[in-house]
Structures are given as structure tokens and as C-alpha cells.
Amino acid sequence: MNLSELAAHLNLSVTTVSRVLAGSPEKYRISEATTKRVVEAAQKYHAAPNPLGLGLRKGQTGMIGLLVPDITNPFFAQLAREIERELRKSDKAVLLFDSGEDVKIERKLLRDMISRRLDGFILAPVGVDTEELRFAVKNENLPVVLMDRLISGVDCTSVSLDNFDAGYKAAHYLIQKGHQRIGCLRGDSRTAVDADRYNGVVAAICEAGLNVDESIVAGKGYSLVDGVEASRRILSNVNKPSGVITLNGQGIIALMNVLHDYGVSVPEEISIVAFDDQPWSKFSSPAITTIAQPIGKMARMAVEIIGSREKESKIFKAELIERASVAEVDVEYT
Amino acid sequence: MNLSELAAHLNLSVTTVSRVLAGSPEKYRISEATTKRVVEAAQKYHAAPNPLGLGLRKGQTGMIGLLVPDITNPFFAQLAREIERELRKSDKAVLLFDSGEDVKIERKLLRDMISRRLDGFILAPVGVDTEELRFAVKNENLPVVLMDRLISGVDCTSVSLDNFDAGYKAAHYLIQKGHQRIGCLRGDSRTAVDADRYNGVVAAICEAGLNVDESIVAGKGYSLVDGVEASRRILSNVNKPSGVITLNGQGIIALMNVLHDYGVSVPEEISIVAFDDQPWSKFSSPAITTIAQPIGKMARMAVEIIGSREKESKIFKAELIERASVAEVDVEYT
DNA sequence: ATGAAAGCGCTAACAG
DNA sequence: CTGTTAGCGCTTTCAT
Numbered sequence: 091m092n093l094s095e096l097a098a099h100l101n102l103s104v105t106t107v108s109r110v111l112a113g114s115p116e117k118y119r120i121s122e123a124t125t126k127r128v129v130e131a132a133q134k135y136h137a138a139p140n141p142l143g144l145g146l147r148k149g150q151t152g153m154i155g156l157l158v159p160d161i162t163n164p165f166f167a168q169l170a171r172e173i174e175r176e177l178r179k180s181d182k183a184v185l186l187f188d189s190g191e192d193v194k195i196e197r198k199l200l201r202d203m204i205s206r207r208l209d210g211f212i213l214a215p216v217g218v219d220t221e222e223l224r225f226a227v228k229n230e231n232l233p234v235v236l237m238d239r240l241i242s243g244v245d246c247t248s249v250s251l252d253n254f255d256a257g258y259k260a261a262h263y264l265i266q267k268g269h270q271r272i273g274c275l276r277g278d279s280r281t282a283v284d285a286d287r288y289n290g291v292v293a294a295i296c297e298a299g300l301n302v303d304e305s306i307v308a309g310k311g312y313s314l315v316d317g318v319e320a321s322r323r324i325l326s327n328v329n330k331p332s333g334v335i336t337l338n339g340q341g342i343i344a345l346m347n348v349l350h351d352y353g354v355s356v357p358e359e360i361s362i363v364a365f366d367d368q369p370w371s372k373f374s375s376p377a378i379t380t381i382a383q384p385i386g387k388m389a390r391m392a393v394e395i396i397g398s399r400e401k402e403s404k405i406f407k408a409e410l411i412e413r414a415s416v417a418e419v420d421v422e423y424t
Numbered sequence: 425m426n427l428s429e430l431a432a433h434l435n436l437s438v439t440t441v442s443r444v445l446a447g448s449p450e451k452y453r454i455s456e457a458t459t460k461r462v463v464e465a466a467q468k469y470h471a472a473p474n475p476l477g478l479g480l481r482k483g484q485t486g487m488i489g490l491l492v493p494d495i496t497n498p499f500f501a502q503l504a505r506e507i508e509r510e511l512r513k514s515d516k517a518v519l520l521f522d523s524g525e526d527v528k529i530e531r532k533l534l535r536d537m538i539s540r541r542l543d544g545f546i547l548a549p550v551g552v553d554t555e556e557l558r559f560a561v562k563n564e565n566l567p568v569v570l571m572d573r574l575i576s577g578v579d580c581t582s583v584s585l586d587n588f589d590a591g592y593k594a595a596h597y598l599i600q601k602g603h604q605r606i607g608c609l610r611g612d613s614r615t616a617v618d619a620d621r622y623n624g625v626v627a628a629i630c631e632a633g634l635n636v637d638e639s640i641v642a643g644k645g646y647s648l649v650d651g652v653e654a655s656r657r658i659l660s661n662v663n664k665p666s667g668v669i670t671l672n673g674q675g676i677i678a679l680m681n682v683l684h685d686y687g688v689s690v691p692e693e694i695s696i697v698a699f700d701d702q703p704w705s706k707f708s709s710p711a712i713t714t715i716a717q718p719i720g721k722m723a724r725m726a727v728e729i730i731g732s733r734e735k736e737s738k739i740f741k742a743e744l745i746e747r748a749s750v751a752e753v754d755v756e757y758t
Numbered sequence: 759a760t761g762a763a764a765g766c767g768c769t770a771a772c773a774g
Numbered sequence: 775c776t777g778t779t780a781g782c783g784c785t786t787t788c789a790t
Contacts, residue, residue, distance in 0.1 A: 106777075
């Protein structure tokens, strides 16, 4: 039931009913009796303001759009959950758009999202620079915040991880533990997240005076199949790495399975540091040493930025969670 | 930009612009010239009808609400993806609500969903019978379809799996392979999905003249922690099962890790049949024999039901995907 | 072939 | 303390 129907039932004007249900009866000095009548009747008839009328009037939809490349990817699922939970506090709902890692679909979705006049946009794009993305990001009137897959060269409001630092931390940790031959399972190297993380890894390796061996670096996408293929390539190398860093969440799943398949034991034969702390990371056997992104904090920040319509970018630091997938090895003097 | 602004720019009435953009210019015999002018200007200025005005007029929001207990759970993430993809074809968007397996939150979300006047509701509830859920499900005016966690005793439009049959298939397969001592990793036994699956398992075991040993049956929820705890209980039994069936997606993740932890090899020491085929199931080592739900088909059916506003319930059959996690054992004559 | 007007449900400005 | 009115952006009659 809507407000005017309720008003008719109670022989009141829509205005009065509206004022009561909007939660400001005292501001308009509505009598206690009336207030009570309205509230009770509203409850009884499940009456509530129609958000379309309300939105039209206020110029707000009460919804924000969330675009992800793959909701099936645990990182984005977690992100979506945190964002939804946070938005709920201000009675906003989340419209979910999944591009399936497909730029063409993403462009179409972006247009659809914008035409829906949402109150805000939290975008985790595929990672490719497109006209639609630029339009969204550069438009002063659209409260947009970019997450995860930032576009290199395009600066805009965003919430992201210091990916270089995170990659550096992972590699530095392995080096500290005596590893000298470090492999890397990458995602799509054309995306900034992946490139930055990898550059961090390379920096740490070089800084330690070690060499980067490209033959134990592989990866060309974020899908599980990509991860499996890359894992196989890395492990089929005659001279296996002593430690491997997986640069994204799907990577570790792929790698663990391939390792098991090849009968390679962790951490005895190969040590692992994995990007993205996942719910099962600590239950895994061995428990995985991970580079954890503060997903909750990042989600909250994104929501805050959208709400306040600031135009600032925030960068978070990843944390290395030490578990049991990295073994200490004796440094070989070569 | 909205239609009236565009109309002003072009010295046309909103009506004409609306008719062109609604895609029915010939129906109203709009001249080719005008049509072209409108279309081009709309493109240029990124003008599109405001969905709030449109919705208010048409009594539709162009959105359907999707409620899940946990988007982080791969099954629901996959479901969400399929539903979104399907809905997109009819230009509808998905409003995502995540109850976090919490009935109290679910009730609140349900109220919120309803008050938003959505065009349809696809609900995968926590699995508990609540006032709000009944209201939603029993209301003739709300196009609701229940999925996965049906409420026993409440019949309503739904799309679900023949869970008894699925459980039966899993157990029957193990028995065929010579297993006589079958353990079971359950979810929340108060939910119908879990109970039905378990009953199917029990039926197959009894039918084969074997006994159900409750000491190798455990589980009290759908979280990973619940799964780990249950796995430990099952495996710490002095008389270990020869085959284990996990009744939900999180269960297999928990079990695999605990098995590895305990140094139990699959399928040599213990065979496994797992509910829900997951992207990594086939890459796992050994590849997991699973009971696969036709998620895509179910999603499509749910969307179709919502669209056509039928009031029918559809039940799908699960398929056993044979892989390498079950070993054939010699039948012992006791 | 096009436009004017009404009305979807709501709230804010202006009465009283 | 409550009501009347206008207008948010759109589509659908009804006119021309």
C-alpha cells in the first residue's frame, strides 16, 4: 500500500502521513494521536513510501551500482558483501553488474548503469581503458570510485592497494627466508594491478642482487584455467623455483592443485606466498602465507567516499600473514 | 540529460522524444528526419529516459531483488552471476541482498526488498520459517520464487533440486564401488536442503542392507569453520569411514584441507563424493567426483518464472560427475 | 506527423 | 497542528 491510499483510509492528507513516515513528526508538530494512528496503520497494511515517487522528488534512487569483473572470484564476492553490508547502514541497496571479465559487456553495463541514475558507482573494471569508463570516471556529476583494477594513466577517485609495496613484501619475505629462485604466477600483465605487483616483486629480487628468471614467471589472465596453465608451465621448468608468489586469488587455487598433482610438497620442496587471504587459507594444509588486502576497510572507504562525494584517492597497504607455506632454506653461495 | 531537456534543445515536445527513444517511432508515424535528429542528439548528449519517471508511470522498477545467505559461498556467487546474465537480456538489473546466514538480518532485508517495489524476488533464504518470508511467499501480488533453501511445510513457487535423489545418487555410487562405511559431512540439519540430501543418503545405505553410523556423520552449519570442525570429528573416529559425502559446497573445501592435514590420501584411504561442482573440482588432485546442480538452467528457470508470473514449482535433477576421488574397493563379507 | 494535458507517488513551500 | 498545491520525468490518451 502507498501513502495516498493509507491517507485515504485514515482521512488524513498524504502530507501528514508522509511527514510521520519520514520520521519527523515533531518537526511539523503532528499530534501524538495522529502519529500513532499513522504508524500503526502503516504497520498493519505494510504501507511504505514508494521509492520511485520519493526518488523522483528527491533526485535520488537510494541505490549504488557495483560493477565487478567476476562475482565468482572470491575477492570480488567478499568485496561485494562488505560493500552491501556497509551501504545498508544508510539504507542504500546495491545493484550488481558482472562483466564476466569481458570489456565489451562492461561497456554495455556501464552505459546501463549510468542511465539508471544511481546515487553512486563503485567500479572494479576489467582493467582496460574504454570510452565508457573514461566518461564515467571523468564526469564531475557522477560519484564514481574505482577499485582494484585501476587504469594506468587515468587518475580518478579510487580506493586501491599499494600493489607495488605488496609485491615487494611478498618477494622480500621469501628472500629473507633464504630463497634465491623465485617464480611468479601472474594474472593479466596488461592490467595495472598485476603489473604493479610484479614490479614490486622484481624490485625486491633485484635489490637483493638476485636475478629474475622469466622462465618461471607465467600467467595471462584471471581465470582458473589461465592459472592452471601458468602453474604447469612454471613447474615443468627443469630448474624449479624454490619459492612461488601467486599474484591473484585464483592463482593460488590453481597452483595448489597442480602442485599436488605433480607430487610437489609444500613447503618442503616449494614455498608459497599467495596474494589475497581467503577464508580457507588458514585451514589449508599447510596453512598458506598470504598477502592480505584489508577488504573490509577498503569497502568502507569506498562507501564513505561515495557518500561524501569527495574526490580523493586512498591507497591501502597489504599485510603479510605468516603461516606455514614458506620454509626457511639455507642460502647457497653460488 | 533527460527527455524534456533534450526536447527543449530540439524544439520538440517531450512526447515525440519519448516515442522515438521508446523505440516505436513508426507506430506513431514520426518522420524519418525527426527520428534521426532525436536519436543522434540523444547519443551526443548521453540522454536517456530517467528510470524513476518511467517506473512511476509504468508501475515497474526494472529491477529484481536477489536474496542470498552468503554471496561468498561459490554456489550463490555462481547463481547470482547466472541470474544477472539472464536478467540482462530483458534489461532488468539485480539488486543484491546478503543476509550473512543471519535470520534476523534476513527479515529486515526482506522488508526492505518489498518496500522497494521490485518487479520480482528471487529468494535463497537462510532456511528458517519467518513471518516476513511467509508474507513474501504467500502474497499473490509479489512475483516470488524460492531457491535452494526451501522451507519445509511451506509450499510456494520455487526452483529447486531433487535433493533426496541427489543424496541417494551420491551414496548409491559409493556403494556400487564397494564402500560399506559411508560418512557424511552435513550443513545445517534444520534446513530442508540438508535434511533431504541426508535422507537420500540414508535411503541408499539402508536399501543396500548397510547400517548408518551416526558417529561418522557431522555438521551443524554452512560456514567453513563448521565444515572444518565436522571434518575433524568424522576423521578422528577410531573406525574411519571408507567413503565420505559432503552435502554442501563449503564442506568439500573444509574436508580436503583437513584430510591433507591428517595425512589421509584420497582416494586410496578415503573416497569422496562432493555436492556442488565447483570450477576447481576438475583441477583438484585428485579430481573430485561431484554431484552437480544445473545452476545455469535453474537460474534461467527462476528468471522465466518471475517474468511470466507463473505459479509453478520446478524441480531439477542433479548429475553425478565421475572423476578420480572415489576408489573401487573389494567388498568385505562381514 | 506532432503536441497538450493528465497522472503515476512523493515531498517541500506555502497557507491557514 | 494539518492541508493544498506544485512539480520531479515519464508515457498515454485525446486532439489536431
